Amino acid sequence: MLLPLSAAMKTAVYDLDKTLVRRATFTPFLIFASRRLAPWRITFLPLWVLMMAGYRIGLYNRTSLKQFGMRLMLGNPGHEILQLTGRAFASAHVERSGWLEGIVAMVEADRAEGRRIAIATAAFEFYATAFADMIGIEHVIATRWDGRLIPGGNCYGAEKYRRVAEWLGHDPAQSDLRFVSDSFADLPLLAAAKDAVFVTRNNAKRAKAAAQGWQVVDGEL
Structure with a gap:
């Protein structure tokens, strides 16, 4: 049973794609998995x-x-x-593309501080959990798959906010929450977080994020 977290408990929630790992995961997963499970389906890649x-x-x-x-x-x-x-995909993807080491170091700092840590991502839960396990993150909030459909919709934007609130047991805006993401699609959580961290090397995105009052970091460092 999932128990609500105290609003006073320090928490840190991280996006996955281009935040913890350097590159996006979904299309690479489709290619990797189709080659492994049904190689003839790779012919559908142009579609x-x-x-x-x-x-x-x-x-x-x-x-x-x-x-x-x-x-x-x-x-x-x-x-x-x-x-x-x-x-298998998570291992291959990290080997090929790597982690953003500066963000992984932030995870370790949050762990040392005693924060409860989660990944919240639009990636599918069945492979997002594998990435989380590789860096010792227990809690994963991700897109679900029932074999045909996505129950509850893609864990993205407002839906990600709702799912994080469900995990916390209260409104994220009432929490001592650090939220780390590379995407403006995560505006609802970035705006609600006590400590919003935006990951980018792009100067235009850096300026836009800084104008929101968010901390801006280069995950390479």
Whole structure:
């Protein structure tokens, strides 16, 4: 049973893609998993690229896009197979792309301070958990997959805020919360956090984040 966290308890919540790990994970996961589980499906990769373009021009939302991608590139493997594949993918992705070491060091500092730490990500839970395990983070708030659909929708934007609030047991704005992300899509949590940290090397994004009063860091350092 998940017990509410005290509002006075220090917590730290981290995004995953381009925050803890250097590169995005979903398309690389689809490619990795299709090659491993159903190699013939890699021929659908050009269609997946077209679907991403459709999303960018507003033809459908992220939840629909990700559901389509899973079914297109993987079919319907069982949950246990997805977990095993997710672990293999996480290891390969870190080996290929690496962690943002400065952000991992921040996790270690939060742990030493006694903060309760979670990853909150739009990545699928079955592989986000593998990344979390690699750096000793127990709590993962991520997109769920039931084999065909995404229950509750993509863990992104307002939905990520709702899911973090559910984990905390109260409004994030009432917490001693550090939230770390590279994405302005996480504005709801960044705006609510007592200590908002924005990760970027882009000067325009740096200026925009600084104008919000957020701490801006380069995860490479």
